[in-house]
Amino acid sequence: MDLESNYEIGPTAEFIQSNKFTRVALQFPDELLKDAVRVVSALRAKLRTLRESNAEQNDDAPEVGLFVMADTAYGSCCVDEVGASHVDADAVVHYGHTCLSPTTTLPAFFVFGKTPISVPDCVKNLSHYALPNGRRVLVLFGLDYAHSIENIREKFAEVCGAESKPEVQYANVICSVMNPSKGRKVSNEVQGTSGSLTDNNSFGTVSANTYSIGGLVWKLPEGHKMDDYLLFWIGSNNSAFANIVLTYNGCEIVRYDALECSMVTDLSQQRKILKRRYYLMEKAKDANIVGILVGTLGVGAGKKVYTLVMGRPNPAKLANFPECDIFIYVSCAQTALLDSKEYLAPVITPFEAMLAFYRGCQWTGEYVMEFRDLINSSPVESRNFSEEARFSFLQGGYVEDFDPQGNGTEEDKEGALALANATEKVLQLRDNPNSVVKGTAKSGAEFLATRSYQGLDIHYDGSLPEPYFIGRSGRAAGYEDEKNGHEKS
DSSP states (O other): OOHHHHHTTTHHHHHHHHHTOSSEEEEEOGGGGOOOOOOOOHHHHHHHHHHTTTTOOTOOOOEEEEEEEOOOOTTTTTTTHHHHHHHTTTEEESSOOOOOOSSSSEEEEOOOOOOOOOOOHHHHHHHHHHTOOOOOOEEOOOOOGGGGHHHHHHHHHHHHHOOOOOOOOOEEESSEEEOOOOOOOOOOOOOOSOOOOOOOEEEESSSSTTTEETTTEEEEOTTTTTGGGGEEEEEEEEHHHHHHHHHHTTSSSEETTTTTEEOOOHHHHHHHHHHHHHHHHHHHTTOSEEEEEOOOHHHHHTSSOOOEESOOOOOOHHHHTTTEEEEEEOOTTTTTOOOGSSSSOOOOOOHHHHHSSSSEEOOOOOOOHHHHHHSSOOOOOOOOOOOOOOOEETTEEEEESSTOOOOOOOOGGGGHHHHHHHHHOOEESSSOOOOOOOEEEEHHHHHTTTTTTTSSSOOOOOOOOOOOOOOEEETEEHHHHHHHHHHOO
């Protein structure tokens, strides 16, 4: 596709011009940076045309400043409001793959891109699963294929004919324009296949039969459940697809690879992720000190917890906090699953932390990726808390890590503070992990006191400071005193 269509130059210019923005940040992922210069040139030309056509109505319209953002502070799927604030931007245009996490301060316009797809071949494979047995099918897709869904729907209806009416549901895109608000609700504009979304609360399950995930939203007929449907995913094997596989692990899922024009039915590698995550939850149960990482402003702002705000965690960054036995990564759903095999301490999701820290909780089979859904629901079954010792599979013995004071109440275990309260329970060190001994609360400061190296020594013996002296000046390639020495020699 040509650049004008693929990057939606016209709609983007209309968005900027209609809202009278004067400073706009253009956020590109690494793989699209090669087109950034051409996109800026095309967008400037389109804005100039719109300004000239409206010159009679607004003679004083200023020229729009466009700023390209790369190497975002957090995941490239989230709107980088921090980077945009550095140039005092009025709005952000986000290009490429996105999780559609809500913005907090700036409006955003999303350009998903238009990846080519063979519609006839896709319809042929969809018919193979939907027509023979009248199977209920739900079509989900990567946002870069949203442009082709209406065409796929029409072609599939032609193949089925007037008599055949298979139960095939199609997801819609939540929105392409997002406006920040106190309630973090988004525009009710929906791109997709069946009109507009009437409920503004577009994140998580908004009603009994309405679901949303990864920027998609759909509504099932009354009485239908997700487990009744085969999920037909159109797109690549990326973080959005992994999110689908984990969240709806009770459904049969197939994937249509549009680039290879082939079906992928073996999802054993994706399902192995669940086994790995369960192992990490067992390690979290034995954690003494827990670090909470905020990996995106879209889901972490406003939470009154002791946090480490960190963009794109890596082993070197987290190694600076050796006192933490486990890290809880609060981020958007599509960046939450970190492969922490190379990390000194495991990195888990808030949902996994809830399962690990709540004594007596059982996993119901539901897997929650969205942090907003987690604090507004109870995806785990809570039993009565017991003061019996817990058996640790990793330590091979019994440990006792309940609240020694016994001050916990049912109200404390509910609501938005559930994760924080559960985390506080494990902020304790056991003197002997192989014996049943009540733990004593510890902190990072106390951990530092036990370390052999605590940084540079500061002497408080009352001695006067030493006189200063002038050091070298110049560049490392040749300091001034070195140059003088060379000249003399």
